[in-house]
Amino acid sequence: MATELAIRTEGLTKQFEQHIAVNGVELQIQAGEVYGLIGPNGAGKTTLIQMLASAEEPSTGEIYIHGDRLRRDQSNSQLKKRLGYLPDDFPLYDDLTVWDYLDYFARLYRIDRTKRKQRLYDVLDLVQLQTKQNSKIAGLSRGMKQRLSLARTIIHEPLVLLLDEPVSGLDPIARVQFREIIKTLQEAGMTVLISSHVLSDLAELCSSVGIMELGYLVESCSLNSLYQKMGKQQIAISSLGDLDALVAELKVNSLVDDLKINHETKQVKVFFQGDELEAADLLRHLVSIGLPINDFHCTQEDLETIFLKLGHQQAS
Amino acid sequence: MLNNLLDRIGEYNPQLMREIKSRMSWRNVIIMTFVSFMAQLMVLVSQATKLPEMTTKRNHYYGQYCFYTPNVNYSLSGCKVDAAGLPVIDWLKWWNDTALGLSAVMAVGLIAGGVYLLASNFSQEERRGTLNFIRLTPQQASSVIGGKILGVPLLVYIGTALALPLQFHAVQQANLSKSGILGWDILMSSLAILLYLGAVLATMWFKAQSILLAGIAMSLSYPLVYVSTMWYDPSNHRHINWYGLKLGNGLFSYLLLSGVTAAGIYWLYQALQRRYLKPTATVLSKKQSYLWSAMYHAGMAGFAVFGLGSVRLPLGLDRDYMVSPITSIFSFAWLLLLIPLLLPSQQSLVEWSRQRPVSNKKGRSLLADLTIHEKSPAMLAVVINIAIAVAVWLPLILIGNNGFWHLMPKILLGITMTTALAIIYSTITHWVLFWKVNQRYAWMTGVVGSLVFLPVIFGVVLSTGGGNKHEIPFLFSPFLWTSLEATSGFISLIICAFLVCVAAGLNLKLWRGLNKVGRSESFKNFKAKSA
Numbered sequence: 001m002a003t004e005l006a007i008r009t010e011g012l013t014k015q016f017e018q019h020i021a022v023n024g025v026e027l028q029i030q031a032g033e034v035y036g037l038i039g040p041n042g043a044g045k046t047t048l049i050q051m052l053a054s055a056e057e058p059s060t061g062e063i064y065i066h067g068d069r070l071r072r073d074q075s076n077s078q079l080k081k082r083l084g085y086l087p088d089d090f091p092l093y094d095d096l097t098v099w100d101y102l103d104y105f106a107r108l109y110r111i112d113r114t115k116r117k118q119r120l121y122d123v124l125d126l127v128q129l130q131t132k133q134n135s136k137i138a139g140l141s142r143g144m145k146q147r148l149s150l151a152r153t154i155i156h157e158p159l160v161l162l163l164d165e166p167v168s169g170l171d172p173i174a175r176v177q178f179r180e181i182i183k184t185l186q187e188a189g190m191t192v193l194i195s196s197h198v199l200s201d202l203a204e205l206c207s208s209v210g211i212m213e214l215g216y217l218v219e220s221c222s223l224n225s226l227y228q229k230m231g232k233q234q235i236a237i238s239s240l241g242d243l244d245a246l247v248a249e250l251k252v253n254s255l256v257d258d259l260k261i262n263h264e265t266k267q268v269k270v271f272f273q274g275d276e277l278e279a280a281d282l283l284r285h286l287v288s289i290g291l292p293i294n295d296f297h298c299t300q301e302d303l304e305t306i307f308l309k310l311g312h313q314q315a316s
Numbered sequence: 317m318l319n320n321l322l323d324r325i326g327e328y329n330p331q332l333m334r335e336i337k338s339r340m341s342w343r344n345v346i347i348m349t350f351v352s353f354m355a356q357l358m359v360l361v362s363q364a365t366k367l368p369e370m371t372t373k374r375n376h377y378y379g380q381y382c383f384y385t386p387n388v389n390y391s392l393s394g395c396k397v398d399a400a401g402l403p404v405i406d407w408l409k410w411w412n413d414t415a416l417g418l419s420a421v422m423a424v425g426l427i428a429g430g431v432y433l434l435a436s437n438f439s440q441e442e443r444r445g446t447l448n449f450i451r452l453t454p455q456q457a458s459s460v461i462g463g464k465i466l467g468v469p470l471l472v473y474i475g476t477a478l479a480l481p482l483q484f485h486a487v488q489q490a491n492l493s494k495s496g497i498l499g500w501d502i503l504m505s506s507l508a509i510l511l512y513l514g515a516v517l518a519t520m521w522f523k524a525q526s527i528l529l530a531g532i533a534m535s536l537s538y539p540l541v542y543v544s545t546m547w548y549d550p551s552n553h554r555h556i557n558w559y560g561l562k563l564g565n566g567l568f569s570y571l572l573l574s575g576v577t578a579a580g581i582y583w584l585y586q587a588l589q590r591r592y593l594k595p596t597a598t599v600l601s602k603k604q605s606y607l608w609s610a611m612y613h614a615g616m617a618g619f620a621v622f623g624l625g626s627v628r629l630p631l632g633l634d635r636d637y638m639v640s641p642i643t644s645i646f647s648f649a650w651l652l653l654l655i656p657l658l659l660p661s662q663q664s665l666v667e668w669s670r671q672r673p674v675s676n677k678k679g680r681s682l683l684a685d686l687t688i689h690e691k692s693p694a695m696l697a698v699v700i701n702i703a704i705a706v707a708v709w710l711p712l713i714l715i716g717n718n719g720f721w722h723l724m725p726k727i728l729l730g731i732t733m734t735t736a737l738a739i740i741y742s743t744i745t746h747w748v749l750f751w752k753v754n755q756r757y758a759w760m761t762g763v764v765g766s767l768v769f770l771p772v773i774f775g776v777v778l779s780t781g782g783g784n785k786h787e788i789p790f791l792f793s794p795f796l797w798t799s800l801e802a803t804s805g806f807i808s809l810i811i812c813a814f815l816v817c818v819a820a821g822l823n824l825k826l827w828r829g830l831n832k833v834g835r836s837e838s839f840k841n842f843k844a845k846s847a
Contacts, residue, residue: 017662055448057594059667072594077454085452091444095338107330108453152449 004066006031006160006191007052012061014047021047023215024061029193029208031066031159034186036202036223037195038307039212045195046088048212049164052193053085065160081109084158084190088165090149094138098129098148101137102155109156119155126181127151143174150181154190161185163194167201179205203303211307227300232257235270235279237286238295243268246291253282267295331450331460335467344471352475356482359421363414368395368403377403381410411489415497418483423504424537426476430469430508431515431533435526437468438519457589465512499570506577511536513584520591521599522757558618576615583608587657596664599657602688602697609701612650613708647705648734648794652768654701655742656760658694662749668692669834693830695823698742702735729812730800736815737794741767743822750829768794775799 007029014022022044029035037045050056052063054072063070068079093101102123106116124130127147132140140148146166153161163182167175175198182205186192196202202209209226211219219226239246243266250256255274262269272279276298283296326333368379382395383404395403441447450460480501487497511533518524561568587599600608660668668691675685686696710727741764748760775789787799791811800808 015663015666017666053452055452057596059663060671077456080452080454083452087445087448089445091446091449093334093338093446096334100334100337103326104330104334105449105453107326107333108450108455110454113327 004031005029005064006033006066007035007193008064008067009052010062010064012048012051012063013059014044014051014056015059020215022051022058025215025217027210027217027220029191031191032186032189033208034182034192034194034206036206036209037193037212038197038199038202038209038303039195043212044215045212046164049085049162049193049195050087052160053083053162054080055085055087081156082159083162084153084156084160085162086149086153086164086166088168090146092137092145092149094136097134097136098124098140099133101148102151105152106155111156119157123151123155126154126184128177143170143177146170146174146178147181150178154185159189159191161190161192163192165196166194167196167198175201199303199307209303223303226303226306232301233272233274233279234299234301235272235282236267236295236297236299237270237293238265238267240266240292240294246286246293249286249289249291255282272298329459329463329466330455331463332467333463335463336470339467339470345474348471348475349478352478355421355425355475356418356479359414359418360482363410363417366413367405367410379403379405381406408490411486412492415483415486415490415492418479418486419497419500419504422476422479422483423507424534426469426472426504427508427511427537428530428534429472429475430512432526432530433469433472434464434512435515435519435524435529437464438516439523439526442520442523451592457592458585461513461516461585461588461592464516465509469512503570503574503577506574506581507537510577510580510584513581513588517584517588517591517599520588520595579611596661598660598690598694600654601690602658602694602700605654605658605697605701606704609650609654609704610708613647613705616647617708617712647709651698651702651705651734651738652741652764652794654698655694655738655745655764656757658697659742659745659749660691660694664691665693665746665749665830666833669830672834693746693826695739695742695746698738699735702731702738706731725805726800726808729805729808730797733791733796733800733808733812733815734794736812736819737792737796739819740815740822743819743826746826747822750833 005028007027009025009027012022012025012027013020025044025048027048037048039045047056051058052065052070054063054070054076057072065079065082068076070076070079096104099120102120103116106120111119121130124133127150129144129147129151132144137145137148146169150163150166153163166182167178170178179201182192182194186205192205194202194205203223206223208220208222210217221229237246237250243261243263246268247259247261250259250268250270255272255278257271257273259271260269261267272282274282279298283293286293286296322333322336325336366380368377368382377395377397379395383406398404438447441450483497483501484494487494515524515526515529515533518529519526558572583604586604590597590601591599668685668689672682672685676682680689683696685692687700710731744763744767745760748756748763751759753759771789771792772795775786775793778786778789787803788807788811790796790799791803791808792815
């Protein structure tokens with residue numbers, strides 16, 4: 001069964017004077033996916049997200065949200081309710097309290113008055129700001145402000161969530177909290193497009209990724225297929241005995257691509273072409289010839305390594 | 317109770333609720349109450365100082381609110397006094413002037429205060445990027461803009477409302493019509509809304525400074541308030557003619573002023589809504605400008621028509637009556653205003669030129685593009701707007717002034733020269749868009765401003781020494797109508813031909829430039845896609 005497309009763009013282009021920020025992007029994101037957008041600074045990620053949020057008008061091209069054409073005028077109030085957009089600078093009103101701010105946006109999004117109060121409590125609970133609901137926004141920490149902005153973005157239960165660098169400038173604990181919230185939102189069925197330079201976060205959250213460079217979307221695929229296509233399987237092997245014997249044995253194995261030896265930890269990192277069964281065969285063989293193997297585990301190349309390996313040339 | 321009220325307001329207009337919550341505090345209300353009562357006190361004190369005073373020299377009372385005893389020797393005359401020897405004061409007149417003075421202070425305070433607060437609020441929201449979030453919500457532009465206009469100057473409204481009891485008391489004491497003052501207050505409120513919308517538009521359009529806008533609004537509101545007080549001041553016998561109708565103190569004048577204000581509010585709101593929804597859009601669409609021009613010129617023509625068969629010649633050729641040069645200046649000021657209102661952004665022009673071949677293939681003609689399309693250059697639209705002005709004015713001139721048929725060639729020459737000048741100015745603004753400079757709009761104003769005023773300054777400087785007016789420099793400026801009649805037909809024709817050639821040359825160059833930009837952009841995209 002074909003899954004519905006939450007976001008579809010056709011030839012999406014944005015030009016600022018002589019500079020083409022986004023060039024003919026054809027993007028397709030399935031409903032319910034968490035899609036990570038990566039690329040160096042200036043690659044066009046923010047402009048693409050702004051156009052998807054209808055905060056910026058495309059020079060040419062079309063955007064469809066759940067099959068409906070997105071236009072930047074007054075004709076699409078229903079479509080606007082389906083979108084939630086969190087920019088990287090998240091400006092807020094310092095003079096309002098947390099509750100008043102969310103109540104104001106809940107009303108702007110025309111949330112029914114019978115459900116509004118409960119929705120505010122739910123959202124405050126989700127972003128863990130219940131204790132701060134009567135505090136002035138001016139007095140919140142950066143992490144709290146970031147979470148409040150996210151609360152504002154999801155107050156109307158959008159179907160599509162567009163997050164531009166949502167974890168930039170956050171400390172590790174705030175980042176973990178933020179990741180957990182995104183996971184909850186995904187479980188609630190939202191489609192999430194997230195751009196970030198923290199690729200480890202994206203690897204944990206995303207089901208698909210797109211790579212942008214010089215305004216083009218140069219890669220767009222599921223994370224699994226990217227790992228399969230670009231990521232090499234690695235096996236970390238440690239021995240209590242002589243490393244040279246282990247290395248000599250590995251070098252004659254036809255499935256071993258390359259080796260990295262660490263004498264201090266007595267560990268060899270093997271770039272292995274085979275699958276899991278062949279890895280098991282290798283382990284059995286090493287043990288059978290009497291090598292004192294005390295650690296043997298498979299790892300996958302991380303997203304950052306794959307991204308760097310793709311060799312895109314644009315400087316940040 | 318207040319919370320319930322706020323909640324209800326928030327159901328109807330969330331923006332208004334947000335603005336009220338942000339501003340309504342006891343501290344703010346107390347400060348505004350103090351300011352309002354101080355202003356009222358100052359008006360009363362200022363009026364009190366004008367009451368008759370005893371002159372020590374002659375032992376008489378003098379002052380502007382006296383009933384004077386008739387005396388052949390003026391220097392010996394003084395205020396009429398009662399049995400107790402105190403002057404009899406014309407309280408009716410005193411309260412009349414107090415009512416007028418207080419009304420003027422209220423109106424100017426309302427306008428200047430509101431303009432400042434609204435302009436600074438919008439510029440702050442734009443600068444911080446918070447307005448973008450509101451734009452992304454499903455709220456209509458009217459709800460957001462309306463909420464801000466009602467809510468941001470809330471304290472100014474409170475301060476003005478606190479002066480209403482004194483205003484009504486003064487009106488009652490002066491025996492002025494109560495419905496009259498009510499109507500005047502409504503008119504002033506509409507005028508304030510008109511200027512509020514103008515200020516917000518200026519802030520969103522060219523990021524004008526709020527304090528500057530408040531200053532402009534204040535200086536604009538003084539003459540407007542002065543003219544408006546004529547309506548409910550029974551002692552006023554001045555009037556302005558409009559299509560043969562006398563506009564002075566009367567219901568019709570009030571209705572007409574209200575109509576003009578309402579039309580102004582409508583058009584400003586249209587422009588504001590366009591900029592709110594699309595910050596890169598032109599302030600007016602080309603179609604809107606045609607309708608606006610027709611309304612404007614039909615309105616202005618009214619000041620030149622003194623009844624059937626009696627039309628004063630507009631465009632400055634008739635110097636016997638001051639309304640005509642004024643309408644002429646206003647007409648060109650209107651044209652100069654239209655040029656930036658219709659100017660597309662540089663990006664729009666590039667996109668239009670790039671997509672032009674595609675539009676052509678789809679069957680959209682170049683003419684349709686230039687007259688209607690929002691991203692196309694605006695020169696033809698400016699010409700159409702001039703044609704609308706001519707269509708309104710020319711029949712009036714010819715029907716109403718049989719003696720002016722002999723001036724027809726010069727009138728046509730003047731129209732051609734005006735059109736050429738407008739095209740030159742408009743084309744130059746399009747050119748400046750492509751300059752690699754900061755503050756393009758400042759450059760535009762500078763260059764076009766120089767072209768408008770330098771010939772006039774030159775003409776005035778030449779004329780000051782010799783005694784005779786040197787007419788020729790004026791023919792290179794929008795003030796050409798003041799000199800056209802006195803210049804020989806041959807020289808006028810030469811200058812007209814020169815201006816037409818310059819306009820054509822500039823347009824040809826701009827056209828080639830746009831084609832080149834469009835082609836190179838298409839080529840760049842094509843090359844990048846095939847790479």
